[in-house]
Amino acid sequence: MQWDWNYTWDILPDLLRGLRTTVLATIFGYLIALVLGMVWTLLRRSPSRVFNGAVRWVTEFIRSTPLIPQLFFVYYVLPAWGLTIGPLTAGIITLGIHYSTYTAEVYRAGIADIPRGQWEACTALNLPRSRVWLDVVLPQAIRRVIPTLGNYLIAMFKDSPQLLVIQVTEMLLAAYKAGTESYHMLEPITLVGVLFIIVSVISSILVRRLERRYATN
Amino acid sequence: MPPTDTAPEAPTPEESEDAAAPAEGVSTEKKGARKEDGDGAAAALPHGDAPGIRFEKVVKRFGSNVVLRELDFAVEPGERVTLIGPSGSGKTTILRLLMTLEKLDDGVIWIGDDTLWHMDKGGRRVPANQKHLHEMRKQVGMVFQQFNLFPNMNVLRNLTEGPVRVLGASKDEAVERARGLLDMVGLADKENAHPSQLSGGQQQRVAIARALAMQPKVLLLDEVTSALDPELVVGVQDLLRDIARESDLTMLCVTHEMNFARDISNRVLMFDQGQIVEEGPPDRIFGEPAEQRTREFLQAVLAS
Ligand SMILES: Nc1ncnc2c1ncn2[C@@H]1O[C@H](COP(=O)(O)OP(=O)(O)OP(=O)(O)O)[C@@H](O)[C@H]1O
Numbered sequence: 119m120q121w122d123w124n125y126t127w128d129i130l131p132d133l134l135r136g137l138r139t140t141v142l143a144t145i146f147g148y149l150i151a152l153v154l155g156m157v158w159t160l161l162r163r164s165p166s167r168v169f170n171g172a173v174r175w176v177t178e179f180i181r182s183t184p185l186i187p188q189l190f191f192v193y194y195v196l197p198a199w200g201l202t203i204g205p206l207t208a209g210i211i212t213l214g215i216h217y218s219t220y221t222a223e224v225y226r227a228g229i230a231d232i233p234r235g236q237w238e239a240c241t242a243l244n245l246p247r248s249r250v251w252l253d254v255v256l257p258q259a260i261r262r263v264i265p266t267l268g269n270y271l272i273a274m275f276k277d278s279p280q281l282l283v284i285q286v287t288e289m290l291l292a293a294y295k296a297g298t299e300s301y302h303m304l305e306p307i308t309l310v311g312v313l314f315i316i317v318s319v320i321s322s323i324l325v326r327r328l329e330r331r332y333a334t335n
Numbered sequence: 336m337p338p339t340d341t342a343p344e345a346p347t348p349e350e351s352e353d354a355a356a357p358a359e360g361v362s363t364e365k366k367g368a369r370k371e372d373g374d375g376a377a378a379a380l381p382h383g384d385a386p387g388i389r390f391e392k393v394v395k396r397f398g399s400n401v402v403l404r405e406l407d408f409a410v411e412p413g414e415r416v417t418l419i420g421p422s423g424s425g426k427t428t429i430l431r432l433l434m435t436l437e438k439l440d441d442g443v444i445w446i447g448d449d450t451l452w453h454m455d456k457g458g459r460r461v462p463a464n465q466k467h468l469h470e471m472r473k474q475v476g477m478v479f480q481q482f483n484l485f486p487n488m489n490v491l492r493n494l495t496e497g498p499v500r501v502l503g504a505s506k507d508e509a510v511e512r513a514r515g516l517l518d519m520v521g522l523a524d525k526e527n528a529h530p531s532q533l534s535g536g537q538q539q540r541v542a543i544a545r546a547l548a549m550q551p552k553v554l555l556l557d558e559v560t561s562a563l564d565p566e567l568v569v570g571v572q573d574l575l576r577d578i579a580r581e582s583d584l585t586m587l588c589v590t591h592e593m594n595f596a597r598d599i600s601n602r603v604l605m606f607d608q609g610q611i612v613e614e615g616p617p618d619r620i621f622g623e624p625a626e627q628r629t630r631e632f633l634q635a636v637l638a639s
């Protein structure tokens with residue numbers, strides 16, 4: 119097999135468009151995961167034991183099932199109940215929900231790490247519950263978990279090719295389509311690997327920088 | 336609603352309103368020593384109608400470990416009481432019950448003429464709800480052994496957070512008061528520093544200022560110098576001595592520093608196993624303790 123540079127340059131724009139989709143799906147999915155994870159965490163602190171148990175069961179279930187059946191469920195099963203969404207939207211939502219169960223765990227651990235003395239100082243100052251969370255607990259917890267959250271961003275990026283099972287033309291599917299048209303798989307698939315490595319390395323460097331910045335404080 | 340069952344030295348609420356007549360054992364030097372001009376450190380301190388405190392048959396358990404067994408004791412309005420006693424005798428637990436950091440198992444705690452852990456509902460005494468606890472806590476401030484400053488806020492914000500969010504002070508008012516307090520604790524130049532940039536002694540002084548910024552009437556101090564390097568202890572103790580001298584606060588203090596206890600308090604309570612072994616003015620407790628257990632305890636503390 120020969121590496122064909124002309125062919126490589128021809129398919130590069132398609133792959134970059136795929137990469138854009140991958141990055142978009144990751145970023146928007148991540149935003150959902152960040153917010154929804156916090157919602158899970160706060161719900162689990164409700165005074166009702168039954169409710170906490172239910173929330174916990176749901177998040178455990180989502181976390182311990184693979185992403186692909188979840189993608190199928192959101193894209194193919196939900197429309198049967200009248201909820202039809204495009205493949206990219208379905209992919210973003212699924213990624214977000216799936217990873218929210220991980221970020222919830224990260225937040226929970228971050229909150230549990232806050233020294234008891236901080237809560238006690240809040241009581242001694244008589245701070246209302248909303249202020250305890252907004253001014254004291256969350257700012258400290260989020261600081262502590264930023265590096266871990268960063269790692270989940272990278273993990274999510276690497277999981278995003280799975281969106282091809284619901285026909286999202288992200289990078290891998292774009293490469294596959296190009297390859298099947300020309301019967302040349304070597305170039306597109308290699309390019310996918312190279313592009314993934316480039317993005318992963320860049321984001322690892324950023325995450326490590328974040329880690330260093332927040333570890334020293 | 337006046338309490339029914341009365342420990343001998345406890346004030347009834349009617350009496351406790353009459354704070355001008357100090358009860359036996361309360362030093363009178365406090366009033367005379369207060370600065371008349373109202374500027375300087377004293378201006379930043381809370382003044383006026385500090386409530387008394389009374390424990391009635393207070394029970395506190397941790398699992399099967401009964402820490403306080405029907406404890407009765409009282410602190411007069413404006414009185415400064417030091418709790419001493421061996422480790423595990425329940426001193427911290429008493430302060431934490433007053434700060435509502437631990438739940439009361441049985442008995443009643445009075446702050447002034449209100450019950451801390453109970454409220455009145457149609458003539459019946461029922462467990463307090465959050466609103467009642469919130470109101471009651473406004474009177475009480477606490478300084479912790481480990482400072483517990485908020486590391487995500489600078490010094491000024493540590494001092495203004497409570498006044499703005501809880502007391503409804505305007506930002507400007509709160510900042511002005513905070514600066515006054517920082518001046519008093521000798522840290523006027525540190526308002527923009529974060530707690531991690533301060534020494535232990537400085538952090539504790541900020542923590543004292545933060546507690547005072549809430550304008551409490553009762554101040555609880557739990558071994559506030561025992562986490563400090565030895566050379567930083569004196570500064571914090573001197574500050575607390577000034578505060579004791581120049582404010583009307585009712586103070587409850589746990590300490591292993593007997594000289595400090597002697598300077599700061601009107602009365603010393605010796606605890607063992609959740610019970611008062613003996614009590615009296617510091618000079619008598621430290622000079623001629625009546626009880627064997629007190630003598631042993633004091634010897635052990637002095638030897639260490
Ligand atoms: N959160 C808790 N859970 C279980 N037991 C506790 C708890 N807090 C205190 N205790 C127990 O209650 C008893 C009294 O503790 P407390 O902290 O009030 O003692 P102390 O007099 O302050 O002692 P020290 O001089 O060591 O500070 C001890 O036996 C302690 O083990």
Ligand SMILES: [Mg+2]
Pocket residue numbers: 426427428589
């Ligand atoms: Mg203690």
